[in-house]
Amino acid sequence: MLSQASPRCIERERQALLSFQQGVIDHYNRLSSGTTIREDCCAWYGITCDNRTNRVITLDLNPFSHGDAWYSIGGDIDSSLVELRNLKHLDLSFNDFTRIPKYIGSLTKVTYLNLARNNGMSGSIPSQIGNLTGLRWLDLCNNFLVKEPPWKSVPNIGAFSYDLEELFLDGNSFEGPLPESYKVVANNQLNGSSRDSVGHLHSVEILDVSLNSFTGAVSELHLEKLSELKTLDLSLSPLTSNFSSNWVPPFQLNTMALSSCKFGPQFPNWLRNQFNLFYLDTSDNVISQPIPNWFCNVSSKLQYLYLSFNYINGMMPNFPLTSTFDREVDLSCNQIHGLIPPSLSNATEPNLSNNVFTKLEHFLWLRFLDVGDNKLNGQAPKWTGESL
Numbered sequence: 001m002l003s004q005a006s007p008r009c010i011e012r013e014r015q016a017l018l019s020f021q022q023g024v025i026d027h028y029n030r031l032s033s034g035t036t037i038r039e040d041c042c043a044w045y046g047i048t049c050d051n052r053t054n055r056v057i058t059l060d061l062n063p064f065s066h067g068d069a070w071y072s073i074g075g076d077i078d079s080s081l082v083e084l085r086n087l088k089h090l091d092l093s094f095n096d097f098t099r100i101p102k103y104i105g106s107l108t109k110v111t112y113l114n115l116a117r118n119n120g121m122s123g124s125i126p127s128q129i130g131n132l133t134g135l136r137w138l139d140l141c142n143n144f145l146v147k148e149p150p151w152k153s154v155p156n157i158g159a160f161s162y163d164l165e166e167l168f169l170d171g172n173s174f175e176g177p178l179p180e181s182y183k184v185v186a187n188n189q190l191n192g193s194s195r196d197s198v199g200h201l202h203s204v205e206i207l208d209v210s211l212n213s214f215t216g217a218v219s220e221l222h223l224e225k226l227s228e229l230k231t232l233d234l235s236l237s238p239l240t241s242n243f244s245s246n247w248v249p250p251f252q253l254n255t256m257a258l259s260s261c262k263f264g265p266q267f268p269n270w271l272r273n274q275f276n277l278f279y280l281d282t283s284d285n286v287i288s289q290p291i292p293n294w295f296c297n298v299s300s301k302l303q304y305l306y307l308s309f310n311y312i313n314g315m316m317p318n319f320p321l322t323s324t325f326d327r328e329v330d331l332s333c334n335q336i337h338g339l340i341p342p343s344l345s346n347a348t349e350p351n352l353s354n355n356v357f358t359k360l361e362h363f364l365w366l367r368f369l370d371v372g373d374n375k376l377n378g379q380a381p382k383w384t385g386e387s388l
Contacts, residue, residue, distance in 0.1 A: 290314025
């Protein structure tokens with residue numbers, strides 16, 4: 001039922017939204033269907049207005065937010081949005097928009113900006129995005145953005161990096177090294193010798209730069225200011241490790257994803273100080289040492305442990321696993337030998353294949369078990385038939 005109350009929305013903002021809609025490719029009329037029967041733009045698809053001022057504060061056109069997963073829109077992001085001067089939340093993700101417009105820097109009250117997964121969004125990040133000094137969330141993942149990550153293309157990225165809490169840049173085509181402590185080089189040349197500390201991402205809780213072409217070594221200089229960090233994802237980038245053996249991070253991670261990097265031949269020693277890990281993936285990292293004894297300090301809360309496709313050798317230490325329901329462990333394609341320790345008995349989906357294990361322990365909660373290509377002797381124990 002439609003409300004009979006007078007329209008709440010500001011006329012200037014209503015006209016701006018109509019202009020935006022006219023510039024959008026909307027084959028399924030997601031946006032225009034409501035405008036013909038509702039004069040109040042505060043009641044339109046994806047719009048939220050402030051109850052007190054009636055200003056538009058949210059534009060959310062992510063189709064998944066509205067149960068329209070297969071009905072994307074696209075085209076250019078029209079400059080009429082600059083009239084939404086109180087806009088705080090802008091979500092155009094999972095659509096087909098083409099580029100990040102330069103005028104994006106005029107939306108200075110935006111704290112949440114999500115342009116992720118736009119099928120066809122390409123080009124570079126405009127420098128004007130650095131004007132968004134109130135940003136808390138920035139998601140540009142899984143687009144076709146090229147070459148220059150924001151700390152190189154945005155001269156004043158430090159202005160908003162102080163309050164940024166979640167940053168997603170994964171799945172693009174950025175190149176070059178990660179900047180030390182996320183300092184931006186003064187002359188915008190990452191290989192220059194003069195550096196200015198114009199900002200640290202010290203409030204970031206989620207840092208995801210996976211699936212890019214970043215090169216070079218990651219060290220404590222990149223992470224030492226990220227005291228609020230909870231999730232670190234550098235996976236599927238050819239990065240190496242250069243941490244001091246005695247470095248103690250200022251953060252406690254919940255999730256650490258380093259798959260298909262080159263952090264070997266040793267486990268990062270600073271891992272020994274991470275006590276809240278829920279998810280750890282160091283698979284395919286050219287690690288060639290035994291699992292260290294201090295790993296028992298790390299594993300007590302782990303539900304997902306992936307160490308596959310390394311050269312890990314020696315016998316496994318007896319480290320504890322959480323007793324929660326899902327406990328996936330993948331140690332496949334290594335050179336671990338000897339007995340499977342009792343601590344793995346809590347694993348629900350252990351993949352121990354392609355190692356040199358010689359004896360099975362009793363797994364209590366199995367849903368899946370792969371012990372192929374080991375050195376197991378004798379008959380399969382009776383509990384395998386009971387548990388699987």
